[in-house]
Amino acid sequence: MSYRQILQIIVGAGTLAIVAPAAMGQTSGDPQAGQAVAVEQCAQCHAVLPGEGVLENPDPLPFDGAGALAFEDIANTPGVTAMALSAWMTSIHPTMPQILLSEDDLNDVIAYILSLNTERDI
Numbered sequence: 648m649s650y651r652q653i654l655q656i657i658v659g660a661g662t663l664a665i666v667a668p669a670a671m672g673q674t675s676g677d678p679q680a681g682q683a684v685a686v687e688q689c690a691q692c693h694a695v696l697p698g699e700g701v702l703e704n705p706d707p708l709p710f711d712g713a714g715a716l717a718f719e720d721i722a723n724t725p726g727v728t729a730m731a732l733s734a735w736m737t738s739i740h741p742t743m744p745q746i747l748l749s750e751d752d753l754n755d756v757i758a759y760i761l762s763l764n765t766e767r768d769i
């Protein structure tokens with residue numbers, strides 16, 4: 648094993664240690680349970696199922712759901728991680744109502760959204 652390879656392993660392990668806590672939301676959620684949450688709580692504005700495309704008539708009131716992306720598109724957007732999704736879901740936006748989810752539901756729905764990613768490495 649070359650010095651370079653050893654260095655890569657050490658650097659790699661260090662990165663893992665830093666990333667692991669952030670990635671936990673990603674691995675602790677159950678995507679299948681998350682799909683049920685999404686269908687129930689998000690589907691009136693977002694296309695939540697894979698291949699569904701953007702909804703033609705998203706719920707217009709009281710929020711203009713028109714800007715709501717399909718979950719598949721969200722999953723394929725660069726920079727979308729469990730952390731980013733969690734930050735989005737726990738902050739307030741003028742365009743999307745704040746939906747209070749239990750921690751389990753939140754982790755599940757995040758795992759579900761990320762599971763729709765077909766185009767990139769997260």
Ligand code: HEC
Nearest residue numbers: 688689692710711712713714715721735742743744746756
């Ligand atoms: C009442 C309509 C509505 C509901 C219900 C809703 N959303 Fe949204 N959501 C929106 C709109 C509109 C946007 C776009 C907001 C913007 O870009 O400012 C959005 C944006 C998002 C984004 C950010 C996407 C981006 O632009 O990067 C995420 C993530 C998201 N929603 C997740 C969810 C999840 C998960 C649920 C269900 C728990 C949910 N939404 C329920 C309307 C809704």
